[in-house]
Amino acid sequence: MTVELTLLPAGTSADHPETLDAYQARGGYAAWRIALGRGDPQRVIDEVQRSGLRGRGGAGFPTARKWSFMPKDGHGPAFVCCNADESEPGTFKDRRLLEATPHQVLEGLLLACYAVRATCGYVFLRWEYPRAARAMQAAIDEATQIGLIGSDVLGTGYSVEVRLRKGAGTYISGEETGLLETTEGKRGWPRQKPPFPAARGLFGMPTTVNNVETLACVPVIVSEGGEAFAAIGLPGNTGPKLYCLSGCVRRPGLYEAPMTVTLRELILDDRFGGGVADGRPPKAVIPGGSSAPVLRAEEIDVPADFDHLQAAGSMLGSAGVMVLDDRTCMVRVAANACGFFDHESCGQCTPCREGVHWVRQILDRIESGRGRPGDADVAIDRLDAIAGQTICPFGEAVAWGVGSIIRKFREEFDEHIRLRGCPFPAWGFRSNGS
Amino acid sequence: MSDVRLTIDDREVVVPEGTTILEAARSVGIEIPHFCYHPGLSAPSNCRMCLVEVQGQDKLVPSCATAVADGMVVRTGTPRVHESHRSVMEFYLSNHPLDCPVCDQAGECVLQDYSYGWGSATSRFEETKVTQPVKDVGPDIVLYADRCIMCTRCVRFLREVSGTGELSVIHRGVRSEIHVAGDRPVTNPLAGNIVDICPVGALCSKDFLFKCRVWWLTSTASACPRCARACSIRVDSSEGRILRIKPRENAAVNGMWICDEGRFAFRQWHGAGRLDVPLVNGDRGFTHCDWDEAIALAARSLRQVAMRYGGESVAFIGSPWATIEENMLLARLFVSLGATMGSLWPAPAESPQRFPGFEISGEKAWNVAGARRTLMDVAGQLLTLDRLADEIERGRVRAVYALGGAYRGALVPCDDLGLELLEFFAIQTCFVTDKGLKANLILPGASPYEKVGTVRNERGVLQEVNAVMSPPGQARRDWDILMALAKALAATVDDDLTRAVLDRPAAQWNYTRSASGNE
Ligand SMILES: Cc1cc2nc3c(=O)[nH]c(=O)nc-3n(C[C@H](O)[C@H](O)[C@H](O)COP(=O)(O)O)c2cc1C
Numbered sequence: 036m037t038v039e040l041t042l043l044p045a046g047t048s049a050d051h052p053e054t055l056d057a058y059q060a061r062g063g064y065a066a067w068r069i070a071l072g073r074g075d076p077q078r079v080i081d082e083v084q085r086s087g088l089r090g091r092g093g094a095g096f097p098t099a100r101k102w103s104f105m106p107k108d109g110h111g112p113a114f115v116c117c118n119a120d121e122s123e124p125g126t127f128k129d130r131r132l133l134e135a136t137p138h139q140v141l142e143g144l145l146l147a148c149y150a151v152r153a154t155c156g157y158v159f160l161r162w163e164y165p166r167a168a169r170a171m172q173a174a175i176d177e178a179t180q181i182g183l184i185g186s187d188v189l190g191t192g193y194s195v196e197v198r199l200r201k202g203a204g205t206y207i208s209g210e211e212t213g214l215l216e217t218t219e220g221k222r223g224w225p226r227q228k229p230p231f232p233a234a235r236g237l238f239g240m241p242t243t244v245n246n247v248e249t250l251a252c253v254p255v256i257v258s259e260g261g262e263a264f265a266a267i268g269l270p271g272n273t274g275p276k277l278y279c280l281s282g283c284v285r286r287p288g289l290y291e292a293p294m295t296v297t298l299r300e301l302i303l304d305d306r307f308g309g310g311v312a313d314g315r316p317p318k319a320v321i322p323g324g325s326s327a328p329v330l331r332a333e334e335i336d337v338p339a340d341f342d343h344l345q346a347a348g349s350m351l352g353s354a355g356v357m358v359l360d361d362r363t364c365m366v367r368v369a370a371n372a373c374g375f376f377d378h379e380s381c382g383q384c385t386p387c388r389e390g391v392h393w394v395r396q397i398l399d400r401i402e403s404g405r406g407r408p409g410d411a412d413v414a415i416d417r418l419d420a421i422a423g424q425t426i427c428p429f430g431e432a433v434a435w436g437v438g439s440i441i442r443k444f445r446e447e448f449d450e451h452i453r454l455r456g457c458p459f460p461a462w463g464f465r466s467n468g469s
Numbered sequence: 470m471s472d473v474r475l476t477i478d479d480r481e482v483v484v485p486e487g488t489t490i491l492e493a494a495r496s497v498g499i500e501i502p503h504f505c506y507h508p509g510l511s512a513p514s515n516c517r518m519c520l521v522e523v524q525g526q527d528k529l530v531p532s533c534a535t536a537v538a539d540g541m542v543v544r545t546g547t548p549r550v551h552e553s554h555r556s557v558m559e560f561y562l563s564n565h566p567l568d569c570p571v572c573d574q575a576g577e578c579v580l581q582d583y584s585y586g587w588g589s590a591t592s593r594f595e596e597t598k599v600t601q602p603v604k605d606v607g608p609d610i611v612l613y614a615d616r617c618i619m620c621t622r623c624v625r626f627l628r629e630v631s632g633t634g635e636l637s638v639i640h641r642g643v644r645s646e647i648h649v650a651g652d653r654p655v656t657n658p659l660a661g662n663i664v665d666i667c668p669v670g671a672l673c674s675k676d677f678l679f680k681c682r683v684w685w686l687t688s689t690a691s692a693c694p695r696c697a698r699a700c701s702i703r704v705d706s707s708e709g710r711i712l713r714i715k716p717r718e719n720a721a722v723n724g725m726w727i728c729d730e731g732r733f734a735f736r737q738w739h740g741a742g743r744l745d746v747p748l749v750n751g752d753r754g755f756t757h758c759d760w761d762e763a764i765a766l767a768a769r770s771l772r773q774v775a776m777r778y779g780g781e782s783v784a785f786i787g788s789p790w791a792t793i794e795e796n797m798l799l800a801r802l803f804v805s806l807g808a809t810m811g812s813l814w815p816a817p818a819e820s821p822q823r824f825p826g827f828e829i830s831g832e833k834a835w836n837v838a839g840a841r842r843t844l845m846d847v848a849g850q851l852l853t854l855d856r857l858a859d860e861i862e863r864g865r866v867r868a869v870y871a872l873g874g875a876y877r878g879a880l881v882p883c884d885d886l887g888l889e890l891l892e893f894f895a896i897q898t899c900f901v902t903d904k905g906l907k908a909n910l911i912l913p914g915a916s917p918y919e920k921v922g923t924v925r926n927e928r929g930v931l932q933e934v935n936a937v938m939s940p941p942g943q944a945r946r947d948w949d950i951l952m953a954l955a956k957a958l959a960a961t962v963d964d965d966l967t968r969a970v971l972d973r974p975a976a977q978w979n980y981t982r983s984a985s986g987n988e
Pocket residue numbers: 089090091092093094095096098101118119120121122123206207208209210211212244245246247249250427428429432
């Protein structure tokens with residue numbers, strides 16, 4: 036049986052998590068049996084290498100390469116963590132995978148475990164996704180019952196466990212080392228790297244962290260072959276991709292497309308967003324969650340893939356595509372994003388802890404008509420002073436995400452200051468002011 | 470472990486593998502600014518003050534958490550590094566209350582010091598500062614959370630060294646706050662160290678709070694008299710009063726810490742009840758007398774007993790609270806009188822207290838090892854107190870002269886010695902209880918903080934102790950009292966005694982001045 040190369044298979048829905056039987060009926064766990072049958076973890080890595088799969092969690096790191104960093108001759112425990120913390124604003128793709136096709140994610144996690152010779156897989160799930168937690172736990176239980184998880188799986192001598200861990204409601208636990216700390220039961224405080232997780236990760240043991248969507252791609256790669264996966268999209272940007280479309284668009288929602296799709300198509304095409312809401316012209320698009328630098332309307336004829344978006348000065352990030360129309364106040368957008376980051380900074384690093392709060396206050400002042408000439412320059416200077424100075428990439432996320440809005444829409448900031456107030460209508464993005 | 474060769478600011482540096490850049494720089498005297506790094510704790514690299522440039526790396530690296538590598542080229546003073554330090558300082562100062570005029574830490578505050586190097590006289594920060602509470606975190610510790618810079622040294626100390634974990638961080642981001650659970654205040658025996666390692670005025674000792682500006686303090690290097698570990702300490706005093714005690718770093722003795730008993734031990738010797746006049750026991754009980762009288766009485770009584778019953782009927786008892794020199798002078802003096810029997814008061818014994826990163830000795834006096842070894846050296850043997858009691862009961866010992874000096878409430882255990890059988894008993898000490906000593910003469914001696922000399926701790930490490938102040942009232946240093954007695958007994962005393970005693974430690978134990986300090 037050929038398995039469909041899709042992350043949104045027909046007949047699945049977030050309302051009813053796919054059962055083990057249903058999943059097996061569409062070829063589920065075939066890859067798991069194949070990989071175990073071949074008896075060589077390296078072949079899983081090779082197949083993923085051929086597929087060109089890059090991480091869907093934000094950084095787009097080549098998955099096979101990440102796996103190859105894991106020690107091959109390890110004796111003690113080793114782990115794979117499935118990053119299901121999905122907290123990036125505008126991002127809701129992992130949720131759908133967890134709630135609708137939990138077994139596919141689980142099979143991907145098992146294959147990753149096998150590939151890196153891990154003894155245990157952890158699913159780290161954000162606390163705000165109770166349905167996903169129930170679906171995932173049920174999947175783990177079902178698979179365990181029929182011996183797909185456990186000791187000596189299918190008589191191959193390979194043993195693996197899977198455990199579900201829930202976060203306590205913080206964005207930073209999605210950062211891979213923050214995730215490790217939280218999974219260990221500590222505060223979600225990212226770790227200084229090196230050492231990298233592959234050398235010293237969860238509980239000090241070799242660990243790989245992969246995003247939910249990344250793992251959900253792995254079963255078809257193993258069962259259908261890496262080439263089939265690589266045939267979708269362009270080299271370096273292969274496979275099906277989920278896009279989370281939100282903001283001022285007619286039909287917001289989750290869409291799957293090859294990465295050759297452009298941002299403009301995602302917004303305007305009837306298969307996707309179907310146009311900007313109320314027929315307005317777009318003003319800006321944030322292509323990859325609020326950590327990704329904003330693009331102006333004239334910059335959106337770009338394939339929504341890793342390399343093109345990077346060349347355009349932004350990034351695919353979490354593929355949370357946020358559309359902003361001409362009525363949107365970009366100061367409010369910046370203040371809102373900065374408010375989120377201020378709320379979510381873990382507070383370890385001085386530049387991030389103090390700087391984000393400082394800039395957030397400046398932006399709130401400008402938006403509320405209390406801006407002063409020079410404010411925008413101080414904000415940019417302070418954001419630049421955060422980037423490159425922190426333990427984790429959260430610092431860069433703020434600096435680049437918020438900084439790009441100020442840089443690209445500077446005229447709106449200056450106008451707010453000149454007018455001592457916001458010239459835009461009061462609806463839409465609003466600083467949450469907390 | 471092999472050595473690694475690297476270049477820091479154009480200087481060749483060779484350090485063992487695994488050393489961090491910050492420590493390697495330190496080893497050649499290049500100080501990289503830092504807040505969260507502390508040599509006695511793990512390195513979370515959260516303050517971001519120590520970033521430096523490493524050739525070939527785009528980003529600046531945290532020198533506290535980056536291990537050296539062969540051929541590494543590090544620069545700590547480039548414009549980029551300076552800008553990083555400046556920038557981090559600006560972040561710190563943006564939310565800092567800047568209440569130095571009323572802050573206890575002023576004058577020894579790392580934030581204040583660095584402000585001179587990388588701060589700015591004016592601020593671009595025009596926003597609202599986050600305010601946080603002042604709260605008690607322990608019986609002697611108050612937290613001014615506003616001033617906290619979130620370095621987490623306190624939290625790490627309590628997890629890694631005391632192992633008690635009373636403090637943690639709550640909330641997130643700029644609202645992060647050091648937290649103590651209401652029912653678990655910081656009461657562990659090592660608590661005071663968190664005040665020392667707090668780089669700013671966030672954690673303050675209530676005992677010291679508002680007592681003195683630190684620049685008026687006089688610091689004296691000494692050792693802690695509280696237990697046989699004899700931690701290296703720095704005694705901070707003003708106008709002859711001890712205001713606080715801090716650890717001095719000494720790898721051979723205490724590492725970087727001291728315990729709270731030691732930190733506050735000065736209270737056990739000073740203050741009310743301290744003996745400050747010589748007391749003579751006569752028909753009307755104890756009465757004051759002057760020093761000449763007291764010394765003359767001692768000399769006369771000792772000589773009489775020696776003449777009547779022979780020199781060996783005079784015995785001496787050394788003290789674990791006295792210095793090596795004092796014990797030696799005591800023993801020499803009495804041996805020269807013909808004494809053959811000497812003993813040593815035992816130190817009060819408690820069980821030792823062990824922590825993941827520190828240990829408090831159960832022997833509650835600093836110089837147990839030094840006193841024992843010195844007395845043995847001079848007298849050739851040392852009797853237990855039981856043996857001495859035996860000798861007294863049998864009438865072979867008729868007079869005893871003792872050094873005391875115990876802290877308040879820990880009087881020497883003389884109840885079972887049979888002192889009432891003696892013709893003469895004198896003791897140099899700091900306190901007399903109502904029970905009263907069955908002594909003929911009680912001479913007011915010095916507390917450990919009033920002495921000069923040498924002590925040897927339980928691990929055999931010799932340390933110099935220095936006087937912070939003079940003894941109160943008419944009390945004298947024990948050395949001086951013994952010298953006066955020696956003079957009064959001139960006929961039998963070796964003229965070279967002083968020099969012999971004073972030269973001996975230096976000459977024979979290779980004693981070098983001052984333990985490695987961290988000042
Ligand atoms: C602040 C921050 C938050 C992040 N949150 C998530 C998240 O919620 N989910 C996720 O998969 N990756 C998140 N990441 C990325 C992870 O650190 C990590 O790169 C990713 O999980 C690796 O998986 P991949 O290789 O499959 O992409 C975050 C990164 C940062 C810096």
